[in-house]
Amino acid sequence: MMGEFEAIRPYDDAEVPAVLARLFADDAFLGTLTRYRFPKLAGPLGWLLKPVIAHRLRREFDGIKSVAALQDRIEHYVDNTIMRATDGVTYSGVERLKPGTAYLFLANHRDIVMDPAFVNYAVYHANLPTPRIAIGDNLLQKPFVSDLMRLNKSFIVHRSISGRREKLAAYQLLSAYINHSIRNDGQSIWIAQAEGRAKDGDDRTDSAILKMFHMSRKDESFAAVIRDLHLVPVSISYEYDPCDQAKARELQIRASTGSYAKSPGEDDASIALGITGYKGRVHINFGSVVGSASEDAKQLAAEIDKQILSGYRLFPAHYLAYAMWDQKDPELKVPDASAVFPADELAAAKAEWQKRLGACSAEQRPFLVLQYATPVRNQYRIKAGLPL
Structure with a gap:
C-alpha cells in the first residue's frame, strides 16, 4: 500500500541507518552544523571542523535503527534549544488526547519549524506517539533538509506544482495519505490551518484544506470523513516572534508596492532565526475534537477558528x-x-x-x-x- 505514497511519505525504521550515514557524509549538512556550532571558526577552519563533527555524529548515533530511537536520542537537543530560546513552554488540553487514538492536529501557523516542534514536544512529554508532520516542498531546497525532515516523521506537500491537473493529483495523493495514516497506520498528523505563516497575526483556517481531507473519499459524506479523522484544533502562542521584524518589513513592502519577492536563502534565514531566536513564553493549547462537522467547509472553518482563536494565549x-x-x-x-x-x-x-x-x-x-x-x-x- 505504501508504494503509492513513495514520493511524499516519511522514512520508515528500516531506512534510518542508511539515511543517517548519507547525512553524516553530506558536505552541505556538515557545513551548516559547523556554522551553527562554531560561527567564528567555520569560515577559516571549516575544512578541519567538518570531519571532526562527522566523526562525533557517527559515534553518537551509532546503533540507531528506528525513528522512535532517533527521536529519543535527539530529545535532549530539542529540550536544550527550547530552554535557550524560551522562558518556558506550557500546554493545556493535552490530557484530552486518548492513547491509541490517531488525531489530525490542525494548527495556526507562525513559525516554519517550531510550530510542529512545539506540538511534538507537548505530545512526546505526555508519553503519546508524535505526529507525522506536513511540510511544503518549497522548504526542501537542499537534499539534506529533506532527509532530516523525513527522518523526523515529516511528509511532503507538493506546493511548487503549477499545472491545474498536477495540483489536483498532488492534493488527491495528500488526502489519501492523511486518511491512510490516521485510519490504517494509526499515526497522528500535524498540518497548518492555511498555506504559509499568518504574518499579520490573523489566524484563519483555509476551507480548501478541509475540502482536501475529503478529496480521496468523495463517495462518503464530508461530515463523516471529518469525524473519522478526529480533527483537533491547536493554538500555538509565542509571547514574542523572533521573525516579527522580518514579517513587518515584508508586510510593509507588500502594502506599498503590491508584491514581495523573497531573496535567495530567505526561508533558510527564517528557519534559523525561528529556531534560535528569543520567544519569551510559549503556550500550546489542544482544543476538543471537532464533533459536529457540518457538510459545509466554510462553516467548519469558522468553528475551528473559534477554537484556535479562543485557545490562543x-x-x-x-x-x-x-x-x-x-x-x-x-x-x-x-x-x-x-x-x-x-x-x-x-x-x-x-x-x-x-x-x-x-x-x-x-x-x-x-x-x-x-x-x-x-x-x-x-x-x-x-x-x-x-x-x-
Missing part, C-alpha cells in the same frame, strides 16, 4: 500592541494590560516591547503592532459573540 505584549493600534475596535471591551497582569510581569514586557518597537523603522512599525494586536481583537470578538 494572550501575553502582555499583545495588550500593549492593541492599546496603541489605530485599528482597534471601539465596540470591544478590551481591558488595559495593567488590569490583567501583575506589575513586575508588565514592566518586563514593556521594556521588551519598547526594544522591539525601537528596532523597527517608522514605516514598518504599524505592521509590527498589527501582528501582536490582531489576536487580541479576534479573541475579544469571540468573547463578545461578534462575527470574526
Whole structure:
C-alpha cells in the first residue's frame, strides 16, 4: 500500500541507518552544523571542523535503527534549544488526547519549524506517539533538509506544482495519505490551518484544506470523513516572534508596492532565526475534537477558528500592541494590560516591547503592532459573540 505514497511519505525504521550515514557524509549538512556550532571558526577552519563533527555524529548515533530511537536520542537537543530560546513552554488540553487514538492536529501557523516542534514536544512529554508532520516542498531546497525532515516523521506537500491537473493529483495523493495514516497506520498528523505563516497575526483556517481531507473519499459524506479523522484544533502562542521584524518589513513592502519577492536563502534565514531566536513564553493549547462537522467547509472553518482563536494565549505584549493600534475596535471591551497582569510581569514586557518597537523603522512599525494586536481583537470578538 505504501508504494503509492513513495514520493511524499516519511522514512520508515528500516531506512534510518542508511539515511543517517548519507547525512553524516553530506558536505552541505556538515557545513551548516559547523556554522551553527562554531560561527567564528567555520569560515577559516571549516575544512578541519567538518570531519571532526562527522566523526562525533557517527559515534553518537551509532546503533540507531528506528525513528522512535532517533527521536529519543535527539530529545535532549530539542529540550536544550527550547530552554535557550524560551522562558518556558506550557500546554493545556493535552490530557484530552486518548492513547491509541490517531488525531489530525490542525494548527495556526507562525513559525516554519517550531510550530510542529512545539506540538511534538507537548505530545512526546505526555508519553503519546508524535505526529507525522506536513511540510511544503518549497522548504526542501537542499537534499539534506529533506532527509532530516523525513527522518523526523515529516511528509511532503507538493506546493511548487503549477499545472491545474498536477495540483489536483498532488492534493488527491495528500488526502489519501492523511486518511491512510490516521485510519490504517494509526499515526497522528500535524498540518497548518492555511498555506504559509499568518504574518499579520490573523489566524484563519483555509476551507480548501478541509475540502482536501475529503478529496480521496468523495463517495462518503464530508461530515463523516471529518469525524473519522478526529480533527483537533491547536493554538500555538509565542509571547514574542523572533521573525516579527522580518514579517513587518515584508508586510510593509507588500502594502506599498503590491508584491514581495523573497531573496535567495530567505526561508533558510527564517528557519534559523525561528529556531534560535528569543520567544519569551510559549503556550500550546489542544482544543476538543471537532464533533459536529457540518457538510459545509466554510462553516467548519469558522468553528475551528473559534477554537484556535479562543485557545490562543494572550501575553502582555499583545495588550500593549492593541492599546496603541489605530485599528482597534471601539465596540470591544478590551481591558488595559495593567488590569490583567501583575506589575513586575508588565514592566518586563514593556521594556521588551519598547526594544522591539525601537528596532523597527517608522514605516514598518504599524505592521509590527498589527501582528501582536490582531489576536487580541479576534479573541475579544469571540468573547463578545461578534462575527470574526
